[in-house]
Each structure stands twice: as structure tokens, then as C-alpha cells.
Amino acid sequence: MAKKINHLDEQQIIEAVIDERGLDAGLRRHLFECSACHAEMKALQAGLDRFGKISREGAPEHFRKPTISELGTGVFKPVWKIRPSLGIGVAFASILALLLSPLTLNRERIYTLDAVYQEMLQDDKFMTEIEKLEENPLPRFYVDTDPGDDDKEIQNPGTMRDNDSVTQDGGSRDV
Amino acid sequence: MFKNALAILAAIILFLYPAICRAKDIPPGRWWHVPYFVEQLQITDEQKDELDKLFDYNRNRLAELKKQMEQERSELIKAFDQEHLNESTAITQMKKLENTRTLLAATRFSYSLELRKMLGHERFQRLKTLYRNWPGVQQPPNHQ
Secondary structure: OOOOOOOOOHHHHHHHHHOHHHOOHHHHHHHHHOHHHHHHHHHHHHHHHHHHHHHHHHOOHHHOOOOOOHHHOOOOOOHHHHOHHHHHHHHHHHHHHHHHOOOOOOHHHHOOHHHHHHHHHHHHHHHHHHHHHHHOOOOHHHHOOOHHHHHHHHOOHHHOOOOOEEOOOOOEEOO | OHHHHHHHHHHHHHHOHHHHHHHHHOOOOOHHHOHHHHHHHOOOHHHHHHHHHHHHHHHHHHHHHHHHHHHHHHHHHHHHHOOOOOHHHHHHHHHHHHHHHHHHHHHHHHHHHHHHHHHHHHHHHHHHHHHHHOOOOOOOHHHO
16 A cells, blocks of 8 residues: 655745755655645745845845856956957057067167277268268369469460569569 | 248358368267267267167268259259350259258258257267267277
8 A cells, every 4th residue: 555645844845945855755756746736836936036036126235245247257268259359459569569678679789889880980981071062062173273273374385485484473583 | 932041041051160160079970879978978778769860860861962962063064064055054053052062061060959959068068078089990899
């Protein structure tokens, strides 16, 4: 003769709602088979859910349980997955910063002393050319005559007679 | 307008010509990278950067003007040496050459001027003294 199991009492229904595993196997089987006990359990569960919802909505601000946003739940997501454009920007800025850092741009490495000396010599030569060009941009022939030319003309044999030495002011010179 | 500006510039240059003549008192090249000058004049990294920019700009401009002057000079000589002389062309060419020469002098002077402004009176005078006493680029670096 099969043992008849009575319906679950109120305490057992509560236990079933909180944690069904706390009931023994026979009671659990009854809860599964008995629609009345099952409906009673569901009704209690629904009532608790409704009560929870009301309490969450109606509770004053300082009584509410603080909620943590999804981003801050501790699940790490790389920045390039959350915002790809930001990730690209950060990567580009990092590369640029590295390239322009004092470690990369070593001034003394670019301007070695030998290179500076070489440039100084070249610049000195260049500036001498500039000065010459600035003083007189034309060949001398186009600007004036060489003072020596006058002497050459005076001493030109074709225009001179013996003993007629002529000074630049036109006077005769006794030799 | 442009002619007037050039005339004023030429007058300024003539007035300041002695200062331009003293340009040789300033060391050539990037002397601000030579420890001898840097240590004595306490040139900072920022000043080195500024001097580099000034030097690059000035020398590039001088090179451009030099090239321009050489072209204008050859054109003038060509006009002058033609069998049938065109006097007005030769005079115009001469004026162009003179204007470029004025610009060249002004550019050369502006370098000294900027240097003087950047260094201040005391350091500029000290630079000239240091340059006079400098053993020169022929000396090995460790002798500086």
C-alpha cells in the first residue's frame, strides 16, 4: 500500500520557494505532481516578486541598494573595443609622442660637432660671396676703370714723345 | 609705393652700414651648437631651436637672393654687351639689380639684428669677444 503524502504546509511551501533542495525527495515529488501545491508555491513566488518590485520602486533614495553600471562590473574590455576611434587616436598620439620625445630627438646627435664645424666653414665661404656680391654686383669693368689704366695710357708709346713725361694733372714732369 | 619702400630701406641700410660691416664679428654657421659658445653664453635649448629656425630662414633667403642677383647680373651684362645697345633696357636691368642688392643687404642685416635682439646687449658683446678669442674650427673639439 502506497504511503499517502499530505499536501505541503505553509512552512514547506516557503521552503520550496526559497530553496527547493531543502525539501526531502518525497515532498519534492509531491510538489511536482500536485497542481494545488505547485499553484500555491507559484502564487507565493509571484507575491514575493511583486513585493520586491514595489519595494525597489517605493523605497527612499538612501535606502536603495546601490547599482553598479555594466561598464564597471569588473569585466575588462579594452578601450579599442569600446571606442575604436579613441583607441586609434591614443595609439597615434603615443607613436607621435615617442617620435618627438627628447630621447628620440637627440639634438647633439643631429648636430655633431664635426658637422657644425663643416657647416661653419661653408657658411663663412657663403657669407664672403654674399658680401662681395653686396659690395659690387657687377664685374669691375662695368662700374669704373682701374686706376692703373690711366698710367698705362700715359705710358702708351704711341701717344708719348721722348722726354715728354706727362703727369695726371697735365703738367710736364722733368726727369 | 614699392620704390619708396625700397628707397627708405636703402637709406636705412646706408645709415646702418657700419653695423653691417661688423657682421664678421659674428661667428659663421650654427655656433650655438659649439660647447665653447653655449657654455659661455648660457644658450638654452629653446634658444637653440629659435636660432636654428632663424639661421635656416636667413640662409635660404640669402641663397635665393644670391641666385636672383646672379641671373639679373648676367641679363645686364648681356644687355650691355649687345652690338646694338638698348640703353633703357640696360638701365632698367641695373635698377632691378640694385633693388635686389638692397634686399640682400637688408636680409643679411636682419640676421644680425634678430641675433642681437635674442641675445641682448651683454651677451651679444660677449659673443663678439668670444669669437675673437676663439681658436677656430681647425682645433680638435677636445681643445675647445
